[in-house]
Amino acid sequence: MQVASEEPAVGDEQVDSVVQRLRESYAQWAPVERAVQTGDQIGLDLRATVAGREKPLVDAKEAAYNVDPEGAQPAPGFFEQVVGMQPGEHKSFTLTLPEDYSEKEVAGQAADFEVSLHSVKERELPEVNDEFAQQLGDFSDVAALREAIQKQVREREEQRVREQVEEAAMNRLVELSTIEFPPQLVEYQTQHMLESVQRSVEQQGLQLSQYLRLIGKDQAQFEQEMRSEAETRVRRSLALEAFADAEHIDGEQSGDLTRERRALARLIELATANGTGAGETEIATAVTARSDTEGQTVESTAEENRGSA
Numbered sequence: 001m002q003v004a005s006e007e008p009a010v011g012d013e014q015v016d017s018v019v020q021r022l023r024e025s026y027a028q029w030a031p032v033e034r035a036v037q038t039g040d041q042i043g044l045d046l047r048a049t050v051a052g053r054e055k056p057l058v059d060a061k062e063a064a065y066n067v068d069p070e071g072a073q074p075a076p077g078f079f080e081q082v083v084g085m086q087p088g089e090h091k092s093f094t095l096t097l098p099e100d101y102s103e104k105e106v107a108g109q110a111a112d113f114e115v116s117l118h119s120v121k122e123r124e125l126p127e128v129n130d131e132f133a134q135q136l137g138d139f140s141d142v143a144a145l146r147e148a149i150q151k152q153v154r155e156r157e158e159q160r161v162r163e164q165v166e167e168a169a170m171n172r173l174v175e176l177s178t179i180e181f182p183p184q185l186v187e188y189q190t191q192h193m194l195e196s197v198q199r200s201v202e203q204q205g206l207q208l209s210q211y212l213r214l215i216g217k218d219q220a221q222f223e224q225e226m227r228s229e230a231e232t233r234v235r236r237s238l239a240l241e242a243f244a245d246a247e248h249i250d251g252e253q254s255g256d257l258t259r260e261r262r263a264l265a266r267l268i269e270l271a272t273a274n275g276t277g278a279g280e281t282e283i284a285t286a287v288t289a290r291s292d293t294e295g296q297t298v299e300s301t302a303e304e305n306r307g308s309a
Contacts, residue, residue, distance in 0.1 A: 010154045018149045019128060022136060029121040036085050036120055040067045043119040044082075048074060050097075050106045057103070057111055062118065075101075075111060085117045166264065169271040170236050177239040189230035194223065243267060 029041050036042055043064050048057040058074050069079050081093045092114050101107040126132050133145040201211045212222055244263035251259050 010150055010157055014153050015146055015149050018153065019146070023125040023128065023132075024123075026132075026135070027123040027125050030124045032120050032122050033087065034120060036067060036083050036117070037122070038067055038069055038079075038083060039123065041065070041121040041123075042067060042082065042117060043121075045116040045118070046074065047114045048111050050109050050111050053106065057106065072098075075113075078113065081113070082115065082117070085115070087117055087120055090114070090116045165268055165272060169267050170240070170264075172271065173243060173267060174235050174239050177235075177242065179235050179238050181234060181238060185234050186227065186231045189234055190223070190227045193226050193230055197226075240264065240267070 032040075041064060043062055046058050046060045046063050048059075050057055065074075065079075065082075067079050067082060069083070071079055075095050076098055077095050081091065081095075085091060092112065094110050094112050097106055097109055097111050099108045126135075128142060130141040133139040133142045136145060139145040139148065197211075198208050201208055206214075209219075212219060217225075240260060240263050243266075244259055247263065247266050249259055249263050249266065257265075
């Protein structure tokens with residue numbers, strides 16, 4: 001049983017991408033004296049009315065909006081009208097509200113907008129220098145920052161490759177196995193998964209029916225998907241258990257490695273021919289890292305520093 005494995009690759013462009021995200025998270029809004037452009041932040045007075053309705057749709061003073069032509073609020077097409085306006089300019093225009101507008105009683109109707117633009121701000125990204133690196137965490141200079149980012153990107157890539165190999169090895173094991181089991185196992189696993197999802201959803205203050213509407217699925221479709229996933233889990237679990245028996249992997253834990261994890265490590269070792277020369281324990285430790293490498297990253301540290309600044 002062989003599965004393909006790839007060598008994790010980390011290039012400068014991946015590091016640059018993380019640095020750019022960090023710059024964007026530390027961006028500041030700076031006032032500018034020019035016409036509104038996409039991506040700006042604007043301050044304006046806004047009034048929107050619908051004929052025959054006494055209450056204004058919108059009546060706001062010094063409201064702040066980020067200019068996004070794809071934005072649906074205050075109404076689709078609003079920012080297309082605002083782009084190009086100068087500070088101090090007043091503009092009136094009419095937009096047709098969409099049929100799925102949030103206020104159902106005015107959906108599909110024409111709305112008259114009056115806009116007085118007060119200010120325009122653009123995002124200023126910080127320069128990538130040693131001061132910026134030190135602001136992000138315990139980094140002496142830009143070189144140290146990039147080195148830390150490169151290390152973390154490589155760890156993520158290695159984790160991604162491990163997960164791909166694990167997935168391929170498990171799929172191949174199931175494919176090569178003859179697996180028989182009572183249907184009650186799948187039903188039990190399905191019920192367990194459904195209850196787990198329901199608990200998770202309720203912790204977020206939602207009912208399962210609300211959650212299903214949000215993801216665009218009905219109860220029958222959702223349960224069928226859960227049942228299919230449950231069968232996959234049952235097949236994998238039984239195949240891996242049989243593999244552990246065949247490889248004489250005992251049921252005692254070795255350190256923090258369970259029998260299942262040691263069996264999975266052995267499976268990956270065989271599937272990849274263990275070209276690295278790593279021992280079973282080292283491979284098993286690498287496998288368990290899948291759920292244990294979500295620790296502190298440059299970006300999370302930077303976010304904490306920004307929040308405490």
